[in-house]
Amino acid sequence: MIEIPDNSAEHLALLDETAASIKEAFGDIPEILVVAGSGLGAFGERLENAKAVSYDKLKNFPVSTVVGHAGKLMRGTAGGRDIMVMSGRKHLYEGVDVRVATLPLQAMLRAGVKTVILSNAAGSLNVKFAVGDLMLITDHINNMFKNPLIGPNLDDMGPRFPDMSEPYNRELQKVARETALDLGILLREGVYWGNLGPSYETQAEVQMLRQFADAVGMSTVPECIAATHAGARVLGISVLTNSLVLKTDAETTHEEVMETGRQVSDKFCNLVSTIISKL
Numbered sequence: 001m002i003e004i005p006d007n008s009a010e011h012l013a014l015l016d017e018t019a020a021s022i023k024e025a026f027g028d029i030p031e032i033l034v035v036a037g038s039g040l041g042a043f044g045e046r047l048e049n050a051k052a053v054s055y056d057k058l059k060n061f062p063v064s065t066v067v068g069h070a071g072k073l074m075r076g077t078a079g080g081r082d083i084m085v086m087s088g089r090k091h092l093y094e095g096v097d098v099r100v101a102t103l104p105l106q107a108m109l110r111a112g113v114k115t116v117i118l119s120n121a122a123g124s125l126n127v128k129f130a131v132g133d134l135m136l137i138t139d140h141i142n143n144m145f146k147n148p149l150i151g152p153n154l155d156d157m158g159p160r161f162p163d164m165s166e167p168y169n170r171e172l173q174k175v176a177r178e179t180a181l182d183l184g185i186l187l188r189e190g191v192y193w194g195n196l197g198p199s200y201e202t203q204a205e206v207q208m209l210r211q212f213a214d215a216v217g218m219s220t221v222p223e224c225i226a227a228t229h230a231g232a233r234v235l236g237i238s239v240l241t242n243s244l245v246l247k248t249d250a251e252t253t254h255e256e257v258m259e260t261g262r263q264v265s266d267k268f269c270n271l272v273s274t275i276i277s278k279l
């Protein structure tokens, strides 16, 4: 596994080396990047004219330790636009340095990405939300006790103390709301709480978190910080795969879960590609 040098010039050189390997594989990089979260790989599979390169073929990309989840970087058309998709991401609970986890995203930003659509699977903390709902992330709380900007600042990327008063771009949120309305897709909104994981929340933690947030997950926050630092626009969408606050006695079968996953995936892909068509 790569190590982040304790020197900003060398760190930047590592990002540029990674960006060069991305460009070598894909040519000039389009401005829109979608990070497809857990279970949302279908988004990449639906790209038209797709080209995919597995992370282990790209320089400095950390490869997931989870078998079958190596991850791949893709380029193709969605919503009529040429975009990049990162299918699979490194999670901090895998034990990786936060700066290694965000290195591929930062390299994509170096390579020319200006708009980042972050998606994730999350647990609902809001009693009004149902399993399978989509949630527009309006803000987040970083409880991961990790920040990708620690260490010497990369002045070429952004400022030492970046403003985080609008981590999720308001204009993009507006486009997402309008698109959902047009498509008849219910789009919830709320605050995403980032936990390190990998253990799920205890009952006491759920009771605490629900005071402050609407969904909880184990990703997105570091990427949002890194993208905001670099001046990129960020849109965040959570798929609420489970509810931590609604109890149901109904039996859940594997088939039902798979079917719900497929339905949510359709809805998610449709929403995101239509948003992209309007950017």
Ligand code: HPA
Binding pocket: 121, 122, 123, 124, 195, 200, 201, 216, 217, 218, 241, 242, 244
């Ligand atoms: N908690 C934390 N992360 C998650 C959850 C959850 O309930 N569901 C999906 N990711």
